Amino acid sequence: MKPSPLTRRCTSCGDEHMVAVKRRWTGFGYEDDYECPSCHYKVALSQPGLVGLQILVWILGSSIFSWFWVIGNRFADFFDYGFVVFIWLIGAFSCLPEAWQLRSHRATGFIPTATSLDETDTTNPSDISQATSRVFSRFGALLMPVIAILAIIGILAIAALIGYVKDYVL
Numbered sequence: 409m410k411p412s413p414l415t416r417r418c419t420s421c422g423d424e425h426m427v428a429v430k431r432r433w434t435g436f437g438y439e440d441d442y443e444c445p446s447c448h449y450k451v452a453l454s455q456p457g458l459v460g461l462q463i464l465v466w467i468l469g470s471s472i473f474s475w476f477w478v479i480g481n482r483f484a485d486f487f488d489y490g491f492v493v494f495i496w497l498i499g500a501f502s503c504l505p506e507a508w509q510l511r512s513h514r515a516t517g518f519i520p521t522a523t524s525l526d527e528t529d530t531t532n533p534s535d536i537s538q539a540t541s542r543v544f545s546r547f548g549a550l551l552m553p554v555i556a557i558l559a560i561i562g563i564l565a566i567a568a569l570i571g572y573v574k575d576y577v578l
């Protein structure tokens with residue numbers, strides 16, 4: 409896979425043209441290795457879409473867990489509440505530092521590409537896929553969780569429809 413097309417701000421010298429030189433598979437997702445052209449500062453950043461999904465899973469998972477463990481439990485005591493807080497904190501420590509890293513090395517723009525300079529190529533389909541990948545690089549942290557939620561709603565709607573057809577139509 410190609411590294412992210414985004415340029416990012418260097419936290420070491422303030423240069424706004426840090427570029428991703430390599431994309432690596434970490435076992436959980438892709439990370440981009442960014443390098444600053446001015447001071448050679450290096451940093452590995454998770455894909456924004458992946459971090460967005462982790463935050464979604466953290467909030468949804470912890471909410472469901474909290475519901476079952478204390479809110480729906482009339483006999484919840486001090487230790488149950490402590491345990492739920494602990495679960496929330498574990499999730500926070502696992503995904504918020506990555507989100508913070510992306511935030512502090514904020515995106516500043518896109519690397520100029522050969523195709524965008526070539527004006528005769530503006531209507532070919534690869535530009536559309538390139539545009540899509542740019543939108544995802546830029547807004548992935550918000551888009552991915554939204555798409556995941558829509559997909560879940562879609563699956564539930566289809567399941568409900570199948571159930572409805574089976575019960576009332578057939």
Ligand SMILES: [Zn+2]
Nearest residue numbers: 418421444447
């Ligand atoms: Zn720098």
